[in-house]
Amino acid sequence: MDSWTVRALWFSVCIGWWIKFLLLRYGGGPVFKRARPFFIGLIVGEVLAAGLWMYLGLLTDGAVSFTVFPK
Secondary structure (H helix, E strand, O other), rough: OHHHHHHHHHHHHHHHHHHHHHHHHHOOOHHHHHHHHHHHHHHHHHHHHHHHHHHHHHHOOOOOOOOOOOO
């Protein structure tokens, strides 16, 4: 499982797993279900921000750039 993607994203996956673990351990299912829209909103917000910066890059012929993954 040693690939570029795993090396770039392992920390974010671990943070997400720990947050889920803590929510389920100390809050149970109801707290986990109430927290889900917040985390989905984080993901949707990141996608919208990336799309906005990529669109601005198209409008400025590459003067503004955005990378999805770290280099």
